[in-house]
Amino acid sequence: xxxxxxxxxxxxxxxxxxxxxxxxxxxxxxxxxxxxxxxxxxxxxxxxxxxxxxxxxxxxxxxxxxxxxxxxxxxxxxxxxxxxxxxxxxxxxxxxxxxxxxxxxxxxxxxxxxxxxxxxxxxxxxxxxxxxxxxxxxxxxxxxxxxxxxxxxxxxxxxxxxxxxxxxxxxxxxxxxxxxxxxxxxxxxxxxxxxxxxxxxxxxxxxxxxxxxxxxxxxxxxxxxxxxxxxxxxxxxxxxxxxxxxxxxxxxxxxxxxxxxxxxxxxxxxxxxxxxxxxxxxxxxx
Amino acid sequence: xxxxxxxxxxxxxxxxxxxxxxxxxxxxxxxxxxxxxxxxxxxxxxxxxxxxxxxxxxxxxxxxxxxxxxxxxxxxxxxxxxxxxxxxxxxxxxxxxxxxxxxxxxxxxxxxxxxxxxxxxxxxxxxxxxxxxxxxxxxxxxxxxxxxxxxxxxxxxxxxxxxxxxxxxxxxxxxxxxxxxxxxxxxxxxxxxxxxxxxxxxxxxxxxxxxxxxxxxxxxxxxxxxxxxxxxxxxxxxxxxxxxxxxxxxxxxxxxxxxxxxxxx
Numbered sequence: 001x002x003x004x005x006x007x008x009x010x011x012x013x014x015x016x017x018x019x020x021x022x023x024x025x026x027x028x029x030x031x032x033x034x035x036x037x038x039x040x041x042x043x044x045x046x047x048x049x050x051x052x053x054x055x056x057x058x059x060x061x062x063x064x065x066x067x068x069x070x071x072x073x074x075x076x077x078x079x080x081x082x083x084x085x086x087x088x089x090x091x092x093x094x095x096x097x098x099x100x101x102x103x104x105x106x107x108x109x110x111x112x113x114x115x116x117x118x119x120x121x122x123x124x125x126x127x128x129x130x131x132x133x134x135x136x137x138x139x140x141x142x143x144x145x146x147x148x149x150x151x152x153x154x155x156x157x158x159x160x161x162x163x164x165x166x167x168x169x170x171x172x173x174x175x176x177x178x179x180x181x182x183x184x185x186x187x188x189x190x191x192x193x194x195x196x197x198x199x200x201x202x203x204x205x206x207x208x209x210x211x212x213x214x215x216x217x218x219x220x221x222x223x224x225x226x227x228x229x230x231x232x233x234x235x236x237x238x239x240x241x242x243x244x245x246x247x248x249x250x251x252x253x254x255x256x257x258x259x260x261x262x263x264x265x266x267x268x269x270x271x272x273x274x275x276x277x278x279x280x281x282x283x284x285x286x
Numbered sequence: 287x288x289x290x291x292x293x294x295x296x297x298x299x300x301x302x303x304x305x306x307x308x309x310x311x312x313x314x315x316x317x318x319x320x321x322x323x324x325x326x327x328x329x330x331x332x333x334x335x336x337x338x339x340x341x342x343x344x345x346x347x348x349x350x351x352x353x354x355x356x357x358x359x360x361x362x363x364x365x366x367x368x369x370x371x372x373x374x375x376x377x378x379x380x381x382x383x384x385x386x387x388x389x390x391x392x393x394x395x396x397x398x399x400x401x402x403x404x405x406x407x408x409x410x411x412x413x414x415x416x417x418x419x420x421x422x423x424x425x426x427x428x429x430x431x432x433x434x435x436x437x438x439x440x441x442x443x444x445x446x447x448x449x450x451x452x453x454x455x456x457x458x459x460x461x462x463x464x465x466x467x468x469x470x471x472x473x474x475x476x477x478x479x480x481x482x483x484x485x486x487x488x489x490x491x492x493x494x495x496x497x498x499x500x501x502x503x504x505x506x507x508x509x510x511x512x513x514x515x516x517x518x519x520x521x522x523x524x525x526x527x528x529x530x531x532x533x534x535x536x537x538x539x540x541x542x543x544x545x546x547x548x549x550x551x
Binding site: 061062063064065068152153154156157159160161162163168 | 346349351374377378381382384386388389390401402404405406408409410411450451454
């Protein structure tokens with residue numbers, strides 16, 4: 001508990017370096033940028049490991065406090081976003097699925113429909129869009145809430161009460177966001193595939209609902225389900241880690257919070273793209 | 287850990303030896319140096335100092351919330367540098383009240399007070415808020431129990447923070463500038479309440495609480511049984527009881543007692 005906050009402070013000390021003005025020479029500029037990148041990766045890695053350690057070690061501690069907080073976070077990063085996801089699923093179905101079905105029908109290649117849908121919607125767009133939307137809606141809120149809490153001394157207050165800030169503030173957000181993104185991705189994929197067929201049906205595409213479902217079922221393998229679960233949980237975990245890290249490791253100044261929120265969102269997008277790329281590699285070699 | 291289980295005298299509640307205190311905001315800046323200070327169980331210490339003299343940093347260090355930049359800090363015989371999960375019970379022997387209260391604005395007043403009970407005793411929030419009913423009465427906070435801290439006045443927020451620090455019944459209570467900026471009514475109430483705690487409050491089953499406070503105004507703390515110390519230009523000086531304080535001709539002490547001197551004149 002005591003060590004966790006100390007480590008957070010150590011991570012925060014890197015902010016001194018991050019705030020230093022950039023040098024004018026190009027070599028120095030690139031060197032400093034590279035050094036900043038290394039420090040950020042190191043800080044994020046350490047923070048992720050600390051959080052994982054707390055999740056594992058304290059799974060049974062203060063259940064009556066942590067479980068309601070996890071439920072709150074699932075509601076915030078999952079249930080509360082459902083209306084927006086219904087809209088996005090309809091839009092995705094119309095833009096991608098509906099047009100793809102109509103285009104394949106025109107060239108007489110409807111047999112590729114299932115595989116195309118699985119690659120585009122199930123493997124790529126569904127998880128990535130869900131992650132981006134949760135990052136924008138909940139990730140930014142995480143940075144601002146935690147940054148403000150840190151600036152107002154609430155983290156020290158938790159320490160003074162013998163409450164581990166990582167356990168109380170971070171663990172519920174990490175678990176809530178991981179489960180939230182996983183669930184929302186499943187709903188988004190189902191919604192997009194269903195609405196896409198609806199739009200294709202309205203365009204008189206030569207495909208019965210049964211054929212459509214059969215093609216999708218044939219194209220989906222067990223690896224898709226496993227990868228979907230792993231990828232969405234990884235998105236949730238790392239978005240929460242990036243946003244919480246930037247929120248918690250803030251210097252004690254309120255005016256820094258908005259600037260760091262922007263940086264956290266940028267890094268969140270980069271992390272999501274890197275995770276996505278890693279899963280593409282796994283798909284290619286499987 | 288350095289506690290001697292067989293030793294006859296109980297360890298000091300706080301023991302600082304050659305401690306250098308770094309600023310909480312900038313770890314490279316030392317605000318107080320070479321502090322030697324012992325607080326024995328049952329004592330009431332008042333640390334005077336002007337603004338930015340390092341009072342808050344010293345108190346946070348004494349509570350185990352910061353590591354000393356140099357020297358050793360022990361709380362009830364346990365070195366704070368080794369505070370970890372295993373020393374949680376020792377950690378909870380200390381209550382800390384921040385100058386600004388540092389309440390959680392998303393929780394109600396009652397939930398703020400109940401949070402330590404919920405977490406440490408694994409109670410549900412409903413059970414814990416019931417359990418803190420006595421504290422709400424004592425602190426006269428019952429009418430504000432369901433309000434959030436941001437919607438109550440500063441004096442009531444401070445009482446909420448005090449109740450939150452006391453709900454786990456610590457043996458040592460540290461308060462950072464507790465009288466700063468409050469109305470005479472709240473100041474009077476707090477002084478009387480701290481005296482009752484010091485002598486043994488009924489909510490503590492009559493057990494006296496060791497207390498240390500910081501202040502930038504020594505006058506309200508006048509009491510022959512309290513001990514006084516001074517922070518000035520990075521130096522910590524333990525002066526002693528009020529009579530010693532009156533005898534010293536240190537300009538900062540005079541300044542911190544200025545209005546009292548003027549009144550007496």
